[in-house]
Amino acid sequence: MSQTVRKGERTRSRILEAARVVFARHGYERATIRAIAAEADCDKSSVIQYFGTKQQLFREAVDWQVDLGELAAEDPRRQGESYLRSMLADFTDHPDVPMIALLRAAMTSEDAAQLLREKVTAGSIDPVAATLEGPDVRLRAALIGAVMFGVTVQRELLRLPDLAAADLEDVLRLAAPLVQQLLDTPHGAPTGDL
Amino acid sequence: MSQTVRKGERTRSRILEAARVVFARHGYERATIRAIAAEADCDKSSVIQYFGTKQQLFREAVDWQVDLGELAAEDPRRQGESYLRSMLADFTDHPDVPMIALLRAAMTSEDAAQLLREKVTAGSIDPVAATLEGPDVRLRAALIGAVMFGVTVQRELLRLPDLAAADLEDVLRLAAPLVQQLLDTPHGAPTGDL
DSSP states (O other), X not given: OXXXXXXXXXXXXXXXXXXXXXXXXXXXXXXXXXXXXXXXXXXXXXXXXXHSSHHHHHXXXXXXXOOHHHHOOSSGGGHHHHHHHHHHHHHHHOTTOHHHHHHHHHHHOHHHHHHHHHHHIIIIIHHHHTTOOSSOHHHHHHHHHHHHHHHXXXXXXXXXXXXXXSOHHHHHHHHHHHHHXXXXXXXXOOOOOO | OOHHHHHHHHHHHHHHHHHHHHHHHHHHHHXXXXXXXXXXXXXXXXXXXXXXXXXXXXXXXXXXXXXXXHHOOSSGGGHHHHHHHHHHHHHHHOTTOHHHHHHHHHHHOHHHHHHHHHXXXXXXXXXXXXXXXXXXHHHHHHHHHHHHHHHHIIIIISOOHHHHHSOXXXXXXXXXXXXXXXXXXXXXXXXXXX
């Protein structure tokens, strides 16, 4: 690959990273291409050249995928813990993750809310649902997402004191069984391997 | 009570209701006293007269309290269902509830986030914790809040399709047991009466 192409890719990456930071801090509507360019230390014209519009930049900046392969627990009875531990760790390690940007934007922009619905459904609910057996597969997968979302947002984003101050292992000890209950087929058998 | 006093209270109420609508739609920082006055169909000077500052108006507008007395289930084994049903119904019935305004604002304003922490802790976590027995009372109460928050926000606010399209009774059938599990003292005995 030529040096010019590599440099272009680095610039593109830098802009995406800057966009995540700006969208996460200011929300979708208050974010500007000018602010993103400044955060990326490049020209406004470069941002437009690579991404065209704020909307397109936003769609790419908040692109994320749950890789269930990475999260497969050796013991299916610990799958709930694996999912929840991973989601909480993601937020702890990467405070400006795409999810925060998207969530903030979704609160006040219907375009962003629709994008959030599409991404969460395709990126996490569909893959988890595909691993479930028994009745209510879609709703169970959606509730797994909702439960993990609630715990993660309140602990890591809103930082409600009782949750934020608790030891991660205590949170998992009490909350992972809830996720596991949704994963398990009624009458107790854990869902088979991924 | 004199007519003047009653009229003053009605105006004050109308302003608070208008504030909830404007804060819920625009978030804390983008909301203006001018917009709230317009929504309340009164003068900007009236808003300032009754509340002083946007910050004070915000604090009063998002004031809400969980009244656990209303939510006590006759059968303690159905307490989880009672809590969750009530929270979901609140959002369905009152789409501009104070919680939405506060949550949106908390995403981009640290002042609003701190207010949210105080209100949720005092208004719902403290009262629920007071009803629990056994270990981890604070964390269990906080997780009850987080689980219900996740389900409610994703179903009623973000309207993720699988959750929003599901019948309420199906959501409760699958999610109420999770709340109940946190309410129940380990080893299965439901928490005593409220």
